[in-house]
Amino acid sequence: xxxxxxxxxxxxxxxxxxxxxxxxxxxxxxxxxxxxxxxxxxxxxxxxxxxxxxxxxxxxxxxxxxxxxxxxxxxxxxxxxxxxxxxxxxxxxxxxxxxxxxxxxxxxxxxxxxxxxxxxxxxxxxxxxxxxxxxxxxxxxxxxxxxxxxxxxxxxxxxxxxxxxxxxxxxxxxxxxxxxxxxxxxxxxxxxxxxxxxxxxxxxxxxxxxxxxxxxxxxxxxxxxxxxxxxxxxxxxxxxxxxxxxxxxxxxxxxxxxxxxxxxxxxxxxxxxxxxxxxxxxxxxxxxxxxxxxxxxxxxxxxxxxxxxxxxxxxxxxxxxxxxxxxxxxxxxxxxxxxxxxxxxxxxxxxxxxxxxxxxxxxxxxxxxxxxxxxxxxxxxxxxxxxxxxxxxxxxxxxxxxxxxxxxxxxxxxxxxxxxxxxxxxxxxxxxxxxxxxxxxxxxxx
Amino acid sequence: xxxxxxxxxxxxxxxxxxxxxxxxxxxxxxxxxxxxxxxxxxxxxxxxxxxxxxxxxxxxxxxxxxxxxxxxxxxxxxxxxxxxxxxxxxxxxxxxxxxxxxxxxxxxxxxxxxxxxxxxxxxxxxxxxxxxxxxxxxxxxxxxxxxxxxxxxxxxxxxxxxxxxxxxxxxxxxxxxxxxxxxxxxxxxxxxxxxxxxxxxxxxxxxxxxxxxxxxxxxxxxxxxxxxxxxxxxxxxxxxxxxxxxxxxxxxxxxxxxxxxxxxxxxxxxxxxxxxxxxxxxxxxxxxxxxxxxxxxxxxxxxxxxxxxxxxxxxxxxxxxxxxxxxxxxxxxxxxxxxxxxxxxxxxxxxxxxxxxxxxxxxxxxxxxxxxxxxxxxxxxxxxxxxxxxxxxxxxxxxxxxxxxxxxxxxxxxxxxxxxxxxxxxxxxxxxxxxxxxxxxxxxxxxxxxxxxxxxxxx
Numbered sequence: 082x083x084x085x086x087x088x089x090x091x092x093x094x095x096x097x098x099x100x101x102x103x104x105x106x107x108x109x110x111x112x113x114x115x116x117x118x119x120x121x122x123x124x125x126x127x128x129x130x131x132x133x134x135x136x137x138x139x140x141x142x143x144x145x146x147x148x149x150x151x152x153x154x155x156x157x158x159x160x161x162x163x164x165x166x167x168x169x170x171x172x173x174x175x176x177x178x179x180x181x182x183x184x185x186x187x188x189x190x191x192x193x194x195x196x197x198x199x200x201x202x203x204x205x206x207x208x209x210x211x212x213x214x215x216x217x218x219x220x221x222x223x224x225x226x227x228x229x230x231x232x233x234x235x236x237x238x239x240x241x242x243x244x245x246x247x248x249x250x251x252x253x254x255x256x257x258x259x260x261x262x263x264x265x266x267x268x269x270x271x272x273x274x275x276x277x278x279x280x281x282x283x284x285x286x287x288x289x290x291x292x293x294x295x296x297x298x299x300x301x302x303x304x305x306x307x308x309x310x311x312x313x314x315x316x317x318x319x320x321x322x323x324x325x326x327x328x329x330x331x332x333x334x335x336x337x338x339x340x341x342x343x344x345x346x347x348x349x350x351x352x353x354x355x356x357x358x359x360x361x362x363x364x365x366x367x368x369x370x371x372x373x374x375x376x377x378x379x380x381x382x383x384x385x386x387x388x389x390x391x392x393x394x395x396x397x398x399x400x401x402x403x404x405x406x407x408x409x410x411x412x413x414x415x416x417x418x419x420x421x422x423x424x425x426x427x428x429x430x431x432x433x434x435x436x437x438x439x440x441x442x443x444x445x446x447x448x449x450x451x452x453x454x455x456x457x458x459x460x461x462x463x464x465x466x467x468x469x470x471x472x473x474x475x476x477x478x479x480x481x482x483x484x485x486x487x488x489x490x491x492x493x494x495x496x497x498x499x500x501x502x503x504x505x506x507x508x509x510x511x512x513x514x515x516x517x518x519x520x521x522x523x524x525x526x527x
Numbered sequence: 528x529x530x531x532x533x534x535x536x537x538x539x540x541x542x543x544x545x546x547x548x549x550x551x552x553x554x555x556x557x558x559x560x561x562x563x564x565x566x567x568x569x570x571x572x573x574x575x576x577x578x579x580x581x582x583x584x585x586x587x588x589x590x591x592x593x594x595x596x597x598x599x600x601x602x603x604x605x606x607x608x609x610x611x612x613x614x615x616x617x618x619x620x621x622x623x624x625x626x627x628x629x630x631x632x633x634x635x636x637x638x639x640x641x642x643x644x645x646x647x648x649x650x651x652x653x654x655x656x657x658x659x660x661x662x663x664x665x666x667x668x669x670x671x672x673x674x675x676x677x678x679x680x681x682x683x684x685x686x687x688x689x690x691x692x693x694x695x696x697x698x699x700x701x702x703x704x705x706x707x708x709x710x711x712x713x714x715x716x717x718x719x720x721x722x723x724x725x726x727x728x729x730x731x732x733x734x735x736x737x738x739x740x741x742x743x744x745x746x747x748x749x750x751x752x753x754x755x756x757x758x759x760x761x762x763x764x765x766x767x768x769x770x771x772x773x774x775x776x777x778x779x780x781x782x783x784x785x786x787x788x789x790x791x792x793x794x795x796x797x798x799x800x801x802x803x804x805x806x807x808x809x810x811x812x813x814x815x816x817x818x819x820x821x822x823x824x825x826x827x828x829x830x831x832x833x834x835x836x837x838x839x840x841x842x843x844x845x846x847x848x849x850x851x852x853x854x855x856x857x858x859x860x861x862x863x864x865x866x867x868x869x870x871x872x873x874x875x876x877x878x879x880x881x882x883x884x885x886x887x888x889x890x891x892x893x894x895x896x897x898x899x900x901x902x903x904x905x906x907x908x909x910x911x912x913x914x915x916x917x918x919x920x921x922x923x924x925x926x927x928x929x930x931x932x933x934x935x936x937x938x939x940x941x942x943x944x945x946x947x948x949x950x951x952x953x954x955x956x957x958x959x960x961x962x963x964x965x966x967x968x969x970x971x972x973x974x975x976x977x978x979x980x981x982x983x984x985x986x
Contacts, residue, residue: 238800241800379623391680395690450632457633
């Protein structure tokens, strides 16, 4: 297939000096823009769609929540577009709608992320509303109470949702006492405790220039973007005040917890120790995981669990490299009557892969898939902005897009075998929710 | 997600295409407009080409004008089951060969079924289009099924039914659809009723396949880094060789009688931890509405329940503080009369009855006094902007045109959607509310906790 290239130029204070790394019909240029005030953004110029997409992130998500107040970061993201500066919530929301400005905030364990989508002709208004949301959020009591009620309604729904129970139980058991053990959106106990002061303190500590990463895709040039970056983000504090998050060591490895719930399917969630994003073997692990349970209709788990036996609609595994813990996760939802058989198949496929490794043919196919599917992550401005942001968060370098497929190619069969052993020969922590016939927990479920 | 009429059969591309299909958003389209072309092959296959030269990838879709509403009585779920079985191979390309070929290229593939259509798609680098067409054309008429592959797949579908259909909210939605439609097959779940799915056979699937899978009942949509001429040439060389194998007559499903009485459903389940209510109205679809009416309903849904500035949110969540959330949706894309839905989640201490009265008061207000010029303008701006945002995504555009051509709309109607939305007047919105938000044409559903059965279990 035709190769797929991004090339990189560096633009400092609206001065553009480009280095084209690769000639290609579809080469896309990534510019490193440094604003006059020193804020960096990665920019891809795209003029064929009248849309500006800006994605950004600050370090410090739910891992910054106070121990007894899980959900602060999540509530904050819901309140950032709920009134700012001179605009109360209603006025702010009306302007967003009138100018069709899409402003979204979200939180994960390690980051607060945001995205702005705006029509080019209304970009000034979009950037201005974003500036207000980040630098002058009102965080008023009335809006907090309204949002809190919404979050609590969602949390009540989660209490009887088997997927949520499986996930919460898994994290709580794997990381007791660590921020990773606490749910990102909080709990029915913690959310009522959160005050406006908690929200303000979190926003003040986290929304700062030194951890900010920005990606922009649209019909805008570096000279125009530089001053905009200063306008939008420039008033934020220079330095974040993050509470250090200790390394998280996974607990309860080898344990199996069954939570009783009267539902037709049993939800299985498995997790074990994985590889860090910076681990030299990460790419090998990525390929090996694809062979076991990655996203295609030909993984080992898909073939054995779904295709041959019809035990489940979906079955998956994935790597989850967090800042302070590296994990590999797997799961499915299967008929309660046949849950034991399904779990046994998943575990034996893992052990088999650990013992024998993949075949050379499987390795070749997985590499071909992963390389070939990469361009599908870059076919819209919105997706490109998302990719550029994640590459910055993972600190992979501005030329990563051009190197990535060669890194996959470099994975040898010996690498794959070694990493398969590393990933899948150990024990997992398993949570099962439902009425799984024949699965007995190693302890009473919670 | 508001609407769950369409089903996807696996979770690849969930974030873009599949999720969007599940949402069944109204077929908005594009102001500046992608440069779309449309033509027909001599065997009746319709073709839509949506050029998008930004990245060297393509989205290839084949849509059949058949869905759950076209199933024979007693065979609910066969359209969706067949969708699964379409991955089981042909004489020329035995089971797994197509999927393996796509995986070898790093392509993505999936399929989906709704009440009105069934679709199959792949996304790959541009140069594989011919290969995709060869495979897809081959399975248009060449499917081979054995009991050995059919039986496990039926279990997969039953697990899918468990996964999608067993939550209390999903159970309520199924009961409400069945109550909304007194006569029309839209009242059946797309995935089928479980007792009927269990009895579906290889022969049922093949009979349905032979009757509906034929080029003269299909639409090919190709979006991405291609030209119309390339697509025409390749389509002619692949799909063009398939002879029509069934006569296709207009889809005339049993229609709704005059609806005379509001219906009410209360679904009690021990797993309901948060009560909520839904209201469905039977309203015209894009295909059955008088000119301007569907567009007015689109605007009405947005003004009533589209986000934080909507009437329902302002009145119920902000001002009266009786609800945690409230919203409205209109599912325009359907061949026959469709659904306008409202939903609300009460604040603790507020009964569903009180919430329902508050919702009715908001609707009553719109019927009595109409909407303001300001509201109308904001809603139009927002809806039109959504169409421009969609230009960013070739897969979304491909889906819109596919939905349009399989639900009685046309390329032209998609292309002039923004003009039609712009032409909506405040009077038309008020008239649409007055005519169609008539409780006699509605079903209201309460989702409540079943405390009785919980007590039973303890004793």
